[in-house]
Amino acid sequence: MLKIKNLRKSFGKNEVLKGVNLEVKNGEIAVIVGPSGGGKTTLLRCINGLELCDNGSIEIGNKYLCENGNYKSKEEFNEARRDIGLVFQNFNLFPHMSVLENLIEAPKRVLKKSDEEAKKKAEEILSFLGLGDKLESYPHELSGGQKQRVAIGRALALNPKLMCFDEPTSALDPGLTGEVANLIRSLAKDGMSMLIITHDMDFATKVADKIYSMNNGTLLDGNFYTVSK
Template sequence: MLTIKNATKSFGTKKVLDQVSYDFPTGEITVILGPSGGGKTTLLRCISGLENFDSGELLLDNENLTKKKKTDRERSVGVVFQDFQLFPHLNVLENIILAPTMVLKQSKEEAKEKAQELLKLLGLENKEDAYPYELSGGQKQRVAIARALAMGPRVLCYDEPTSALDPDLSGNVAEMILNLKSPNVTQIVVTHDPVFAEKIADQTIRVESV
């Protein structure tokens, strides 16, 4: 279980998170739902280690992640970014194996084998040599998910997973996230779309703009 205890975060004089506490159960999908300005993405960035809480704690199965280095956090928490953030000069396979070989110190052969399994799972087995500019938005998103899964995360976070896609693809994204449910993985999804949230959520946190 991922637990946030009394988390606060400010940018200048603006307090974005104020004494936030919440449990995210393992094996479930928790949706953080609300408009822009409510602190959804800030919370996600703090969970992933891209930002730090000003105060408070982040615990994963009672292990305190708050003081861990960013590279250590990457071993436990994967993020699928709103704009995917694929490296344009690397092909699909190279994008996926980069972090496992550099952070986890996997051999290239081991990382490649795992990446090919993930690409097959996500219906991209014929795209491993393609570059990001050759992919559709939906394909880029699946590559970004494969890249996150390649690290074997215990927590998988999605930042607005439907916002960069055509509206008719949101159902496909919902199905994909549901198919990735695992008893060993906590999934956290940030979205402003209540219809999408209803399709996937085991529990929903509703936030308001501040």
């Protein structure tokens, strides 16, 4: 699902990604842990096309976001990005939109879905996430765990094949991390691939098929640490 080869990225003289290689298979849950400043968020931002890399390749499904440091046409770039969902650390929900509106905005704008179609899918997702009674609520009326689920729902509404999470549990009550782990597992069971960054080792071992460690711009081979379940 995701293949990264020799990915490099510098900010000025600071080389933040020093030739990262990573492969995530269909339905696999890969978790990256590692010290602050190691380059984890930068890697996730490169995969999502929010940051452009300097060298290396990012292949999503069978589409190249970037090949040997070259970004091709805007169309190809957007095509490759379309299969990835990203859940931000602080959720980044649209504060002036209801829960339902948060989920239908992108499908209408990006996937050109009709209002009716987008609403139907959003209602299905929200009910699956246990938020069927919160459609008309606004983000400020929700708990942290509920906001987290809306953020996941918003990413799911775009039908991603790969979901990326940056610190999905950092804003949550410790008691809720098991719930997030279960949700991520149930999505992966349906074939969705997951790439998760976390500092929470307990959460990491609960959810991961493979754990990678990222330190100073280098990712350690996941075979080194395969979780047995």
